[in-house]
Amino acid sequence: MVQDTKTDILDEAEALFAEKGYEATSLRMITAKAGANLAAVNYYFGSKEALLEAIYERRIGRINDERLGSLDALEADAGGGKAIPVENLVEIFVKPALQIVRGGSPGGQNFIRLLGRSYLEPSHVLQDKVRHMYEEVTHRFKPAFAKALPELSEQELYWRLHFMVGVLAYCMTGTEMMRMIASSKIEHSDDIDLLVARLVSFVTHGLYADEVNLGTGGLEKQVV
Amino acid sequence: MVQDTKTDILDEAEALFAEKGYEATSLRMITAKAGANLAAVNYYFGSKEALLEAIYERRIGRINDERLGSLDALEADAGGGKAIPVENLVEIFVKPALQIVRGGSPGGQNFIRLLGRSYLEPSHVLQDKVRHMYEEVTHRFKPAFAKALPELSEQELYWRLHFMVGVLAYCMTGTEMMRMIASSKIEHSDDIDLLVARLVSFVTHGLYADEVNLGTGGLEKQVV
DNA sequence: GTCTATAACTAGATAGAC
DNA sequence: GTCTATCTAGTTATAGAC
Numbered sequence: 001m002v003q004d005t006k007t008d009i010l011d012e013a014e015a016l017f018a019e020k021g022y023e024a025t026s027l028r029m030i031t032a033k034a035g036a037n038l039a040a041v042n043y044y045f046g047s048k049e050a051l052l053e054a055i056y057e058r059r060i061g062r063i064n065d066e067r068l069g070s071l072d073a074l075e076a077d078a079g080g081g082k083a084i085p086v087e088n089l090v091e092i093f094v095k096p097a098l099q100i101v102r103g104g105s106p107g108g109q110n111f112i113r114l115l116g117r118s119y120l121e122p123s124h125v126l127q128d129k130v131r132h133m134y135e136e137v138t139h140r141f142k143p144a145f146a147k148a149l150p151e152l153s154e155q156e157l158y159w160r161l162h163f164m165v166g167v168l169a170y171c172m173t174g175t176e177m178m179r180m181i182a183s184s185k186i187e188h189s190d191d192i193d194l195l196v197a198r199l200v201s202f203v204t205h206g207l208y209a210d211e212v213n214l215g216t217g218g219l220e221k222q223v224v
Numbered sequence: 225m226v227q228d229t230k231t232d233i234l235d236e237a238e239a240l241f242a243e244k245g246y247e248a249t250s251l252r253m254i255t256a257k258a259g260a261n262l263a264a265v266n267y268y269f270g271s272k273e274a275l276l277e278a279i280y281e282r283r284i285g286r287i288n289d290e291r292l293g294s295l296d297a298l299e300a301d302a303g304g305g306k307a308i309p310v311e312n313l314v315e316i317f318v319k320p321a322l323q324i325v326r327g328g329s330p331g332g333q334n335f336i337r338l339l340g341r342s343y344l345e346p347s348h349v350l351q352d353k354v355r356h357m358y359e360e361v362t363h364r365f366k367p368a369f370a371k372a373l374p375e376l377s378e379q380e381l382y383w384r385l386h387f388m389v390g391v392l393a394y395c396m397t398g399t400e401m402m403r404m405i406a407s408s409k410i411e412h413s414d415d416i417d418l419l420v421a422r423l424v425s426f427v428t429h430g431l432y433a434d435e436v437n438l439g440t441g442g443l444e445k446q447v448v
Numbered sequence: 449g450t451c452t453a454t455a456a457c458t459a460g461a462t463a464g465a466c
Numbered sequence: 467g468t469c470t471a472t473c474t475a476g477t478t479a480t481a482g483a484c
Contacts, residue, residue, distance in 0.1 A: 005467085023247030026459065037468055042461060044467095117341075156422070163426045166394025167387045198380070198436045202387045205433040206426035212418070229449085250477065261451055266479060451484075459476065466469075 006044045008034040011107055013041075014055045018110035021117065022052060053129065056118070059100070059111045060133045066096035067137055071144065083147040087204040093141060094168050094203070095196050101172055112172045149207060156211050164203045171199060230268045232258040235331055237265075238279045242334035245341065246276060277353065283324070283335045284357045290320035291361055295368065307371040311428045317365060318392050318427070319420050325396055336396045373431060380435050388427045395423060 012034040016025040027048055031038045045051040070092035074084045100108040118130055138161075146157055236258040240249040251272060255262045269275040294316035298308045324332040339354075362385075370381055 021245065021247055023245055027461090028459085037470090038460095039462080039469075040467085048460065159419075159422050160426055162394070163391045163423065166391040168390075170386070170390025170393055194436070195383075198383050199387065201433045201436045202384055202430035206430040209425045209429040212422045212425045251479090252477085261449095262478095263451070263480080264449085267449075272478070449484105451482100453481090453483100455478105455480080457477075457479100460474095462473080463471090464469100465471100466467105 005034070005036050005040060009036055009041060009044065009051070010055060010058065013051055014107055014114060015110045017052065017055070018113040018117070055111070055114065056129055059108075060115075060130065063096045063100055064133055064137050067093055068140060070096075071140055075144070083150075084144055086145070086148045086207055087200055089141065089144055089148060090164065090200045090203050090207070091196065093137075093164070094199055097168055097172055098192055098196055098199075101192075116169065116173050145207075152211060160207050160209075163206060167199060167203060171195065229258070229260050229264060233260055233265060233268065233275070234279060234282065237275055238331055238338060239334045241276065241279070242337040242341070279335070279338065280353055283332075284339075284354070287320045287324055288357055288361050291317055292364060294320075295364055299368070307374075308368055310369070310372045310431055311424055313365065313368055313372060314388065314424045314427050314431070315420065317361075317388070318423055321392055321396055322416055322420055322423075325416075340393065340397050369431075376435060384431050384433075387430060391423060391427060395419065 009030060013025070013030045016029055016033065019025075020029075027041045028038055030051075031040055034040075041048065041051055045054055071089075074088060074092065078084050101112050115130075118127070142157075142161065145161060146152075146154075149157060152160070233254060237249070237254045240253055240257065243249075244253075251265050252262055254275075255264055258264075265272065265275055269278055295313075298312055298316065302308050325336050366381075366385065369385060370376075370378075373381060376384070
């Protein structure tokens with residue numbers, strides 16, 4: 001029961017930050033839920049902000065480790081020269097993130113909401129941390145996508161990968177946003193493989209679209 | 225200079241909420257920046273939360289009015305039976321939102337960040353407000369998309385429209401997220417028409433993908 | 449309508465007993 | 467390591483003068 005206090009605080013803080021927001025969550029709430037003393041947060045982490053950083057550090061690494069591990073495996077399979085198919089790249093990029101949301105560790109969904117929040121709170125030091133962890137991944141995935149989609153310009157690829165991240169980020173926030181936007185008569189399946197498959201299909205087709213050119217006369221639309 | 229105090233508060237609050245977050249922004253900050261007295265917020269709006277709601281009310285309507293207006297025009301053009309092309313539907317859905325970000329009214333970008341934040345703050349009353357305004361739009365756009373994509377099941381269409389919203393939401397948050405994730409050696413063009421064109425192309429191709437089926441043996445991927 | 453002053457409260461952090 | 471007690475500083479909201 002020695003280290004459990006620290007872990008309990010980490011878990012409860014993650015849940016509360018995601019639920020109420022960083023600013024709206026007090027250390028008193030956290031320590032009360034974790035069954036710890038108010039002073040424990042400052043004892044273990046030093047400050048409220050350091051606690052937040054510890055939460056990020058605990059989760060983000062796993063997703064990216066999985067992504068990079070899968071990419072290693074695919075690249076070893078493909079050998080030096082061959083490009084990895086786009087849909088495989090999309091899948092290994094997307095799947096670890098989505099698995100965190102539902103399956104896997106409990107509290108994953110809490111963390112995802114917390115992560116989404118960090119994008120929107122620009123003042124925090126967290127941005128540097130998150131940016132750094134993403135840099136590792138993008139520096140490996142971008143060349144892989146470029147090889148798989150040689151006909152695309154760097155600019156176009158850049159945007160489309162962002163679109164991919166956008167769809168993923170949206171799906172990671174869980175069904176709440178969707179319930180919020182949709183009439184939601186449709187039942188929300190918890191089948192994560194089906195969601196991954198749908199997302200991979202959508203994104204892959206989007207990535208395979210022809211390069212966009214704004215001609216002199218206006219928009220040239222090329223539809224399948 | 226009578227109504228200006230109210231408007232100034234609205235503007236500055238929108239900017240500060242977006243920049244620092246709702247909880248992290250104090251009425252003192254807002255009134256100081258707006259050149260108003262601390263008590264002015266409670267005088268004009270009643271409370272801090274009512275001020276936040278007023279901000280939402282001011283902006284959301286414009287985007288959806290534009291969308292519905294464009295849809296009216298396209299449906300009038302197409303006549304009763306004919307389906308509106310997918311890329312046109314995507315464009316009129318996507319463009320008003322993106323125009324708010326850069327062009328148009330100043331402070332639009334602030335509001336978008338604020339809107340994104342509301343998705344992640346589930347405790348607020350704002351969700352009902354936002355949901356209601358989205359319902360109007362989805363109830364018109366969903367049948368239009370269904371007509372344009374008759375081969376898709378309701379489930380599949382439901383998900384893909386969510387994917388579209390996801391990409392859009394991501395792009396609406398501006399370039400900050402992108403700067404955060406990407407190595408960002410690439411210069412961020414402010415050409416909104418080019419962004420719209422790229423987004424429309426990506427999404428349209430994604431929407432046109434074949435229906436996803438998880439067969440007995442695993443994932444059947446159909447790539448263009 | 450706009451101000452000052454202040455009430456009533458809560459926050460994060462820490463000192464020091466155990 | 468864990469507690470209580472407390473400090474300092476911040477918050478929203480309001481009462482009442484002008």
